[in-house]
Amino acid sequence: MLEATNKKANYTVLLAISLAHFINDALQAVIPASYPILRDSLHLTYTQIGIITFILYFSSSVMQPFVGMFADKRPTPYLLPIGMIIALIGMLGLAFAPAYAVLLAAVGLVGVASAVFHPEGARIAYLAGGERRGLAQSIFQVGGNSGGAMAPLMTALIFFPFGQFGAVWFTMIAAIGMMIQLWVAQWYRQHLLVGQRKGQSKAPASRFGQHEKKIKTAIIIILLIAFARSWFGASISTYFSFYLLERFQMTVPEAQIFLFIYMGAGIIGTFFGGPLSDRIGRKNVILLSVLGSAPFAMLLPHVGEIWVYPLLFLLGIINHSSFSVTVVYVQELVPGKVGTVSGLITGLSFGLGAVGAVALGGLIDLTSLTIVITACSFMPLIGALGLLLPSDKTIREWSKAVT
Known part of the structure; x- marks a missing residue:
């Protein structure tokens, strides 16, 4: 992995890769946005909807560590635009899918495109961020969260009036x-050439060995925290709109407004989480995020309609504030494997969450929406495991010992 060739952040590149992230995740968000329409047009059960979520998350997650591992050894800038071509084909498949099997294939293509993008996108943010890696990763992740937050608006403004065919507009x-990713790929290629001229073509030594057990334990804890966060997030993004329809007899567009509040607040939390971690430390922000969201999550299933608004807003801010921070935390924990660990955190943890999405759909069919939503509200408590993570100071000491 090449280290940054400049200590100052390159905000032009960061904004470009953030916009690319916005588009990538907006295309991915098309899938859950279409659920209410697909349920009726293809007569899907909640279990089948859960399987769609599983295919999307699984295809977009399992490949990520392997893409990151490959790119750590052989950086390939033009993987980025290739991934977007795959996403375009997936959008066409979604728009014209006549049956459930074709729909699953289209969803799989969109997931693969996302898997190709995320490890290299996170690497570019790491390189372009200079010494402000928390801020850089926040800028990058805000793009993705903003794209994901478009799902409720897509449902209300595109799929509700135009049906399944509305997906064709996203091509x-x-x-x-x-086009944006072609430009970013060119900058990335030039950066690689500059790094090679400065003798940075080889990855710095990994700290696995001297602190192998502690580092692996920390990575496992981060994965468990990310899994709990993504499982809780899946319960909100995939099934909470149906919960609102059932409990408060809302229309589909009305229910989407609540999801947009949650996702929109998540953009705010993501943006401020990274810079805050530059000031007070990565571990502190992770703990504030996961433990701070727990009481609001547990209240959510038990309040009236009017209180759902502020609770979802607070949950969105607090729950998302640590997303970019967990990525930077592990990047700094294992600096020689930025692509691999970025793919692992943003990929495998969501893959585990995908298993949860299928399980939740099956549980809803067996029990009820209320029971499952209530059970998921306790997931943030798993964040207490973050107390066992090594401190930022300890990680810096490990880094000095290696260098």
């Missing part, structure tokens, strides 16, 4: 994303 978005 134009994918084409724009391909």
Whole structure:
């Protein structure tokens, strides 16, 4: 892995890769946005909807560590636009899918495109961020969260009036994303060439060995925290709109407003989480995020309609504030494997969450929405494991010992 060739952040590149992240995750968000329409047009059960979520998360997650591992050894800038071409094909498949099997194939293509993008996107943010890696990762992740937050608006403004065919409009978005990623890929290629001239072509020594057991334990804890966060997030993004429809007899567009509040607040939390971690430490922000969201999550299933608004807003801010921070934490824990660990955290943890999404769908069919939503509200308590993580000071001491 090449280290940054400049200590100052390159905000032009950061904004470009953030916009690319916005488009990538907006295309991915098309899938859950279409659930209410697909349920009716293809007569899907909650279990089948859970399987769609599983295919999306699994295909977008399992490949990520392997893409990151490959790129650590052989950085490939033009993987980025290739991934967007795959997403474009997936959008066409979604728009014209006549049956459930074709729909699953289209969803799989969108997931693969996301898996190709995220490890290299996180690496570019790491390199372009200079010494402000928390801020850089926040800028990068805000793009993704903003794209994901478009799902409720897509449901209300595109799929509700135009049906399944509305997905065809997103092929134009994918084409724009391909052009942006071509430009970013060119910068990335030039950065690699500069690094090679400065003798940075080889990855710095990994700290596995002297502190192998402690580092692996810390990574496992981070994965468990990310899994709990993604499982809770899946319960909100995949099934909470149905919960609102059932409990408060809302229309589909009305229910999507609540999800947009949660996801929109998540953008705020993501943006401020990274810079805050530059000031008070990565571990502190992770703990504030996961433990701070727990009481609001547990209240959510038990309040009236009027209180759902502020609770979802607070949950969005607090729950998302540590997302970019967990990525930077592990990047600094294992600096020689930035692509691999970025893919691991943003990928495998969501893959585990995908298993949860399928399980939740099956549990809803067996029990009820209320029971499952209530059970998921306790997931943030798993964040207490973060107390066992090594401190930022300890990680810096390990880094000095190696260098």
